[in-house]
Amino acid sequence: MTIGSPTHPADAPRPGTARPTRIPGGDPVLAARFAVPPVPGTFVHRPRLAERLRDGLRTPLLLVTAPAGAGKTLLVSDWLATTRLRGPAVWLTVEREDNAPGVFWAHLLEAVRHQGVVLPDDIGTPARADGIDHSLLAGLAAHLSRREDPVVVVLDELEQVSSAEVASGLHFLLSHAGPGLRLVLISRNEPSLPLHRYRASGSATEVRAADLAFRPQETAVLLRRHGLALSDDTARALTERTGGWAAGLRLSALAAQRAADPEVYLKEFEACRSTVADFLLAEVLGDQPAETQDLLLRTSVLDRIHPGLADALTGRSDGSRILTALARADTFVEPVGRSWYRCHPLFAEILRDHLSACSPGLERTLHRRAARWLTAAGHLTDGLVHAAAAGDWDFAATEVVDRLAIGRLFAGRDAERLDRLFADMPPDARGPAPELIRAARDLAHHQVDGGLEHLRHAETLLSERGADAAAAALLNAAHLRVLAGRLLGSADMARAAAERAARLEEEVPQGLRREHPELPALRLTDLGSALLWKGSLDAAGTALSAAATAEADGAATACPRHESFARLALIDLLRGQPGQAEIHLRRAGAEAELGGLAPDSRTGADQLVLAALAVDRDDLPAARAALDRAAESAAADHDPTVAAGITIVRARMLLADGRSRAALDLLGGLEDGTPVAGPPPPWVREGVAVAAAAGHLAEGDPAAALEALERSGADGPEHAVAAARAHLAAGESRGALRILAAIPERDGHGPAITVRVLLTRSQAALALGDEAAAQRLLARALAVARPERLRRPFREAGPWLRRLLHARPELVESHGWLPPDLLPGAAAKASEEAAAVTDPVEPLSDRELDVLRLAAQMLSTDEIAAELFLSVNTVKTHLKSINRKLAVTGRNRAVRRARALHLL
Numbered sequence: 001m002t003i004g005s006p007t008h009p010a011d012a013p014r015p016g017t018a019r020p021t022r023i024p025g026g027d028p029v030l031a032a033r034f035a036v037p038p039v040p041g042t043f044v045h046r047p048r049l050a051e052r053l054r055d056g057l058r059t060p061l062l063l064v065t066a067p068a069g070a071g072k073t074l075l076v077s078d079w080l081a082t083t084r085l086r087g088p089a090v091w092l093t094v095e096r097e098d099n100a101p102g103v104f105w106a107h108l109l110e111a112v113r114h115q116g117v118v119l120p121d122d123i124g125t126p127a128r129a130d131g132i133d134h135s136l137l138a139g140l141a142a143h144l145s146r147r148e149d150p151v152v153v154v155l156d157e158l159e160q161v162s163s164a165e166v167a168s169g170l171h172f173l174l175s176h177a178g179p180g181l182r183l184v185l186i187s188r189n190e191p192s193l194p195l196h197r198y199r200a201s202g203s204a205t206e207v208r209a210a211d212l213a214f215r216p217q218e219t220a221v222l223l224r225r226h227g228l229a230l231s232d233d234t235a236r237a238l239t240e241r242t243g244g245w246a247a248g249l250r251l252s253a254l255a256a257q258r259a260a261d262p263e264v265y266l267k268e269f270e271a272c273r274s275t276v277a278d279f280l281l282a283e284v285l286g287d288q289p290a291e292t293q294d295l296l297l298r299t300s301v302l303d304r305i306h307p308g309l310a311d312a313l314t315g316r317s318d319g320s321r322i323l324t325a326l327a328r329a330d331t332f333v334e335p336v337g338r339s340w341y342r343c344h345p346l347f348a349e350i351l352r353d354h355l356s357a358c359s360p361g362l363e364r365t366l367h368r369r370a371a372r373w374l375t376a377a378g379h380l381t382d383g384l385v386h387a388a389a390a391g392d393w394d395f396a397a398t399e400v401v402d403r404l405a406i407g408r409l410f411a412g413r414d415a416e417r418l419d420r421l422f423a424d425m426p427p428d429a430r431g432p433a434p435e436l437i438r439a440a441r442d443l444a445h446h447q448v449d450g451g452l453e454h455l456r457h458a459e460t461l462l463s464e465r466g467a468d469a470a471a472a473a474l475l476n477a478a479h480l481r482v483l484a485g486r487l488l489g490s491a492d493m494a495r496a497a498a499e500r501a502a503r504l505e506e507e508v509p510q511g512l513r514r515e516h517p518e519l520p521a522l523r524l525t526d527l528g529s530a531l532l533w534k535g536s537l538d539a540a541g542t543a544l545s546a547a548a549t550a551e552a553d554g555a556a557t558a559c560p561r562h563e564s565f566a567r568l569a570l571i572d573l574l575r576g577q578p579g580q581a582e583i584h585l586r587r588a589g590a591e592a593e594l595g596g597l598a599p600d601s602r603t604g605a606d607q608l609v610l611a612a613l614a615v616d617r618d619d620l621p622a623a624r625a626a627l628d629r630a631a632e633s634a635a636a637d638h639d640p641t642v643a644a645g646i647t648i649v650r651a652r653m654l655l656a657d658g659r660s661r662a663a664l665d666l667l668g669g670l671e672d673g674t675p676v677a678g679p680p681p682p683w684v685r686e687g688v689a690v691a692a693a694a695g696h697l698a699e700g701d702p703a704a705a706l707e708a709l710e711r712s713g714a715d716g717p718e719h720a721v722a723a724a725r726a727h728l729a730a731g732e733s734r735g736a737l738r739i740l741a742a743i744p745e746r747d748g749h750g751p752a753i754t755v756r757v758l759l760t761r762s763q764a765a766l767a768l769g770d771e772a773a774a775q776r777l778l779a780r781a782l783a784v785a786r787p788e789r790l791r792r793p794f795r796e797a798g799p800w801l802r803r804l805l806h807a808r809p810e811l812v813e814s815h816g817w818l819p820p821d822l823l824p825g826a827a828a829k830a831s832e833e834a835a836a837v838t839d840p841v842e843p844l845s846d847r848e849l850d851v852l853r854l855a856a857q858m859l860s861t862d863e864i865a866a867e868l869f870l871s872v873n874t875v876k877t878h879l880k881s882i883n884r885k886l887a888v889t890g891r892n893r894a895v896r897r898a899r900a901l902h903l904l
Contacts, residue, residue: 023106024129033093034111039078042225053079056205061198062184066209067332069247072186087149088115093156099163102126141173144180158187167192213244226253228262242346277350295322300351301366305341312373364390375399381414393425397433406476407519409440411559432461446638448487471507479523486526489640494530521550521560533641535681537571544568558595562588566606573609574683577750578788604633604642611649618791648687660698667692686714693722702729717743721756733767755785755793782815851878856895
């Protein structure tokens with residue numbers, strides 16, 4: 001049954017007519033209070049809220065609370081008009097005189113009867129204004145409880161009633177009427193019912209201000225209803241400006257209708273000079289006591305309000321009481337957790353303008369007080385924002401330096417915010433602290449020359465202070481010099497500055513050091529990166545491991561920990577250990593995920609390693625995608641390690657595509673110089689020389705290959721393999737063997753290097769006529785490569801390998817993981833059949849793939865859990881899901897099927 005077409009017994013009064021009944025006290029009952037407010041033509045029907053109300057009928061209580069102008073009444077009115085209810089709907093608009101219990105219940109009983117609900121004669125009507133007979137409520141509850149179709153009772157503007165006796169009566173009725181009653185309460189604040197009980201038992205559905213807030217798409221519809229066809233950007237901006245507040249949007253639309261250019265008007269909309277301001281100042285601020293108005297005006301300069309901070313701004317001690325009352329009344333102030341509150345942004349904007357008009361100059365004083373309270377309370381970034389607003393730059397810079405917080409300009413969620421804040425610091429801000437901040441900003445933006453200039457100026461000012469120079473300032477300067485050494489590619493500068501920083505740390509209070517674990521993490525990461533560029537892999541690994549495993553502090557240390565794990569993966573790659581590199585990459589990804597690092601704030605080193613691993617596994621599409629991501633990172637232009645690595649991997653991909661001349665041209669640029677001054681490190685020289693030698697061999701010029709290798713001065717195992725291959729191409733098999741014999745059997749290099757050494761030895765043995773040795777060496781190479789799926793070395797080996805495999809197909813009978821074009825006869829067919837295996841039932845998630853990769857390495861469930869920082873039960877759940885998706889039973893079958901599907 002809809003509210004527009006109720007059915008009425010013959011003896012019931014017709015809707016819209018007043019009964020000849022008077023309420024206690026003698027005043028007549030006004031039927032207008034029983035009318036559902038009409039919905040205007042500009043109203044925007046929002047299905048998401050209508051569905052929320054419809055679902056709310058499953059609970060006895062439906063509560064709609066929000067500030068003035070949020071659209072509460074029209075929402076419920078529209079819902080009743082568009083919803084087919086099983087029983088009648090009763091509407092009562094509450095007024096202040098309803099605080100008298102007898103008056104309230106008299107009106108409610110008449111509203112029920114007005115909608116055709118026949119009540120027993122013994123229920124009657126209250127005789128007194130100041131109270132009611134409990135038997136009346138009991139009788140009403142008993143009658144409603146026997147109904148098959150529930151009566152929906154809507155009480156609008158319930159904030160008008162504060163009577164505890166009325167609230168108690170509503171609670172009694174709701175508790176005993178059972179399914180025969182659904183009570184909808186519309187109010188600016190929470191009614192005095194025991195809501196905690198309803199919430200705990202799941203007996204209440206709530207629609208609050210946040211739910212009622214318009215979304216940009218809904219704002220666009222509202223504007224069109226007002227004849228305004230505006231852009232999506234304008235609708236989005238207006239929604240953000242008003243916080244989605246319905247009355248603010250409607251008033252803005254009405255004002256825009258009168259503007260010559262509505263689009264421009266709304267973009268330049270000044271809330272403080274509009275009907276929105278008049279509404280809020282009159283309906284909200286003007287309705288508050290004087291001390292509440294004062295608190296709202298003074299705290300309007302804040303993004304978040306704490307009772308203690310409010311007291312600091314007002315000079316009183318009533319902040320907690322007032323804020324609690326405002327939040328309970330839902331008066332544009334809402335709690336955001338841990339004793340903090342937030343004022344509606346539009347209301348705060350209007351209050352700030354009103355504050356400026358009423359008390360010129362007070363705003364700067366309030367910002368200064370807020371800065372000191374917030375920094376003392378440990379909310380440094382928020383305090384700095386207010387110090388900047390007050391123009392107190394010396395205080396802001398000194399707080400950062402003295403609190404050892406300069407690392408927050410490089411790591412943590414506030415890095416960009418602090419960078420933008422101090423970008424406004426004027427040139428006349430003098431002293432060591434402002435100079436250190438300028439140095440940090442320049443270095444963060446890779447402006448090394450400017451950063452060093454500011455750093456030297458700060459160090460000069462500190463040296464002039466002698467023994468009076470604060471240890472914290474000196475420590476910050478040392479940390480910045482470590483970073484400068486990294487950016488310059490100077491491991492000596494970075495190491496000396498790191499040693500100085502370690503000594504200075506002993507002079508800083510331990511408690512202060514513990515507050516900023518990001519500082520040593522950044523220092524160790526920068527030092528390890530500088531040592532990695534130099535080629536001191538062991539020392540670099542030590543520093544990076546210390547940074548990666550240092551004390552964690554969420555987002556503050558996520559960035560250096562992520563970068564350290566990524567660079568450890570790069571060291572693994574240089575040592576030919578792809579499996580270990582993948583483990584470090586997973587940990588790098590976990591740190592990024594834990595810290596919520598955006599892709600553009602991550603190091604490019606992880607994507608560089610992924611690209612190199614994909615090349616070794618002959619997955620060139622994946623390699624290109626990872627390399628593109630690495631090239632898009634800031635490190636691609638400013639970090640010598642990442643920049644050089646990208647060039648080498650890109651050259652390898654060009655070689656894989658058969659574009660040897662393009663690869664040689666690309667490598668020539670890196671041979672001529674790197675992004676930093678000084679000669680490139682051994683690993684870069686070796687990588688360039690090996691790739692260049694491969695390019696020259698592809699061009700049929702072994703002499704040029706040998707020349708490139710000799711010119712590099714490198715002497716690593718990959719260099720030796722490349723030299724041996726060049727000798728073999730020149731027909732100098734014994735020379736190749738001599739070079740290979742000089743490579744120690746066990747010198748710490750990993751499988752990616754070992755495979756290439758074994759393949760080249762096999763080629764040399766075959767060239768000297770020792771086919772048995774060649775087969776034996778090839779078998780060993782296949783066994784080493786199989787766990788890591790290292791396909792590229794076999795593709796790069798040359799025609800001799802195909803001839804040997806076709807002559808001895810038994811060598812690859814169990815190596816279907818090799819590219820099919822390398823496999824002879826039956827083995828190729830088996831590989832093609834494996835490649836044709838149907839896809840999984842559904843795709844595996846990234847986390848399931850992580851679990852599967854570790855399972856393929858024969859790790860136990862406990863070991864997988866420890867490696868991925870998961871619980872054992874979570875790992876078991878992932879394994880069950882993997883089996884289901886791959887349509888297998890058991891992890892061994894899952895691994896085999898995943899390999900057949902090239903998921904591993």
